[in-house]
Amino acid sequence: MPSRRGFLIGFMATGLAPLPTWADAGDPSFLSAARTPGGNYVLVGLDDAGAERFRIPLPARGHAAAAHPLRPEAVAFARRPGTFAVVLDCRSGDVLAKLNCPKGRHFYGHGTFDRLGDMLFTTENDYHSMRGCIGIWDARRGYIRIGEIASHGVGPHDLRLMPDGTLVVANGGIDTHPASGREKLNIPTMRPNLAYISVDGFLLDQVEPSHHHASVRHLSVRPDGLVGVAMQWQGEVTSAPALVATHLRGEDMRAIGDGSGLNGYVGSIAFSGDGSRLAITSPRAGVAQVFDTTTGFVAFCVHEADICGVAAWSSGMIFTSGQGTVFDLVKGKRANAMHDLMWDNHLVKIKHA
């Protein structure tokens, strides 16, 4: 637990009252990167109904975003192997800070704040030594880089904050190098893992998926610490095992589903608002599978072309697609909102304080 004193200092560092909040940015509930019909890239704030609350231009195609837990600030990451991320004031669209990777590093496209928004953690590739690392940036002081810790694996992609303030990292296991773009360099020998790391870099727990070709890629964390794990298959598609799992620290990974009907590829994962369901999307198969977290059985399947983004919404979940739709399961297939935007991979929930 951060001390009350730390909490207050964090607040004061943001400037004097009145402190801006997400309400000042139109009270959005979600963030998503998107492409406009004109081919430009933007970061968009969406409300609970799927309507747009703000739109900020991005310099290139984004991937995921991180929302500050208190202030209306979003960090938009370039798609890998990008070396930039921008911190945006969601009220004005102003760029508050630019995060530049140190030499020999690039971003993987995901990042997360700590609970009070003092520090930002980013997944990065230390490509000369073929190891993953987590960059640490001080969000109280203009997002300067204050250090880095090992990700305890190769190719860290998504990372999340655990309820106890530690980090959980999806080490995809795949080695890439900027000199060969997005080409995968070590498929025969890849070793993905799920790593629990303290913010000072200690490895607390680590598990590997049952097959080393299942690249651990995206995560969702339930308030009780159950981690939803989404994987991408690097072997022959027909032999794909289960690509979804849940994990509780100290236990084995529990496989969910059978890996069929996903084209070997899961794009996003999220627990439902009430935690009873776990949803995954496969844009390649044009499908979302929603599992009952307790039984592990499929509760729903939703077919939607280019579906990818998913986030907790009310007690259930809400989805976005590359065709511009925003929809939930309550209304069935009828879209909550339709946009002339191509929603990019991830729909990021803003956790209102």
Place this chain on the structure above:
Amino acid sequence: MKLAIAFILAPVFVAADSRVREVLDDHILPRFAALSVATSALADAQNCDIMDKWNTAAAAWIAVSHLRFGPSEAENRAFALAFWPDPRGSTPKSLVDLLADDDPVIVDASVAGRGFYAMEFLLFDLAFSEANGRCDLVAALARDAHTTVQEIEKDWQNRYAELMRNTGNDTYRNDTEALQELYKSLTSGLDFTASMRLGRPLGTFDRPRPLRAEMRRSAQSLNNIAVSLRSLEELAFILSADEPDAAIGIKFNEAMSAWNSVELLEGSDDLSVVTVHTSRLKVETLQQRIFDIRVFLSENLGPELGVIEGFNSLDGD
């Protein structure tokens, strides 16, 4: 009774899409057979003066290098034949290890030290020309590559061709899915040739990277582009059969004429011309013509095969 059964089953077979059959019989199977003949010659060689045989086999590999699904992907076979790009220089490192070993077990070695690209180092790179045990290792790598190629070929003949011919199985639920797989290999082949085979040596205008060209030691870099384009054109023509499309031929011809103007340049074999400003433009034009084919296919052939290339489905992140 027998007749009745035959009658009931008949329509199922009639429905098979002839394009899948043609791709198998006129593209995939013969091209893997050619590769197998070429690696057999390599494996049977009595000495290590086999540069020509290697050239033939490497080109035969390039012509099937886009078929990265099924038998090629199983057991990491394609990686064991072709470890490239290699931005960390793992291949020469692995070769040094293998040369230091009196009796290396190739099949257990790192894929970086196996296959055509590793053999290229041993055959063409001056750093290895005097190495002890070079010829023995060349022979061992040749036999290993031939074994891998035979495994791929047998897997196609005994298992995978049937999955594509008679769809309605767990791998391909229908012919459309089989066609989509083939289309995907066509477009990813074009992407790889444009982005890797040409893009890597091109680097940026301010910093061209001639040493990153594929198979530059054997001076096959430019030739590989042509081999790849011819094979991909063959596949594109078969896939577009329902709508004979002269436009596809025109697009490939444009790329080939751009290739011809590069070939006329001094030092084009290994693509080191990327450092000469005036010549570089011609390599960039060639790359652009290949991207043009790619765009043309995704706007024309793709939709006809039911492949809508989604924003997210193509992303791979």
